[in-house]
Amino acid sequence: MDAEEIYSKKFLPGIMKWGALLLWVGLVFSFAPSMYLLFHGIFPGWAAIGKGFGLGFAAVGVMWFVEPFSYFPVLGIPGTYLAFLSGNISNLKLPCTAVSQEAAGVEGGTSQGGIIATIAMVVATIVATVLIFIGAVGLASVVKYFPPFLIKATTFVLPAIFGAIFGQFLLSNVTLGIIALAIAITLTLVKVIPGWGILVITIVAMIIISRVLFQKGLLGKSKSKE
């Protein structure tokens, strides 16, 4: 078997079996804290849950569908299972995966890239779980000793990460990067489309544009058809 076959015929079937199974188990287990409260006779009532759910669904319901579809080409099969059970995708999982692939010298979207992505996501998940545990236990007592400069610096963590990762991918394709940024900034400035709509339009536009440019031979390594 060649690498491609090992990845798709040996690696992925096991990942899909365990991924789907453990996501459903995880979904059920996520009710453990609610059940613990119920066990102590504490229940907010269905009316309160229904009302809160209504507000929450209005805010994020669309993202349930938009995010898995939008991030899939980047995350791949193992990454999608891991990312949507563990969260913190754009600020932690995607950046770590991209940097690991860069350092290991593999391309995202290839079989080797998929292996490195899986390892990177697992490592990022474990590191986050351990550090957040330490933070949750010790944070409240330590945070008042943080210098104000540090607190202020952390408010810029998202633009810093997003700029860095955008820069990394800009290196691999300047044309596509400028087009993507132009589309996203224009749509954000126009302010008629909600955030999730901008994400969908930008991703779909990038798929179409990259495919057209690739077929015209305008995008880098256009290897012969296999």
Added chain:
Amino acid sequence: MEYLSLANSAGMWVACILPVGVLILLCVIFYRKAMASGREMGMTRETLMVGFNAALISSIGPSLAIVIGMLALVVNMGAPFAWLRLSYIGSIMYELMMADFGAQAVGTTLGAADFGQKAFANGVWIETVCSLGWIAVAAVATPRLEVLRKKMAGGNIAFLPILTSACMLGAFAYLSASKILAGHGSTWAWIIGAVCMTSLLVISRKMKKTWIAEWSLGVSMLVAMCIAALV
């Protein structure tokens, strides 16, 4: 604030360790499969370890940022549940928003003086149920999405890495747009993060030093955040 003794009780820790255990199990299974298949595919141990190290170094900064941002959640929802939600499904913005919706539904707001046991319990429920969609969609749609991805390539495997870059650029262009347009420190942090990262990666590629790539995100993040805080 009586509910906080229950929210921080040993029982609550146990209830939160259960779901995290499922996540850890998934991690262990995926990690072993990836390592074994990677070797079988002819990837060297060094390549796999470089990927491992890069993820290890790069994940510390963003994780610490989550830790510093989680204070409001720890104070209002208790340490065990804050830990579960942030290492399990959500992100800080999502969890705070849902905890607040839970509180609003019982007539108060997150962090208000009358935020009590009922608001806390509703927050636990809302943070949980509003995240189920992501897990369910990922569980059902993932195998089908792979078929769709292959279809988009139209049988040309060389296009798949370009498709990935294009989608990554699209996603991060979307995430970046509002940060760039926010002005002041936010704009500076984005620009410096991008400049610092591209410089480090160009140097790493030219000199063929993978350790520079391993540290690239951590260093770029730190430099961008500090300079943005100064301007």
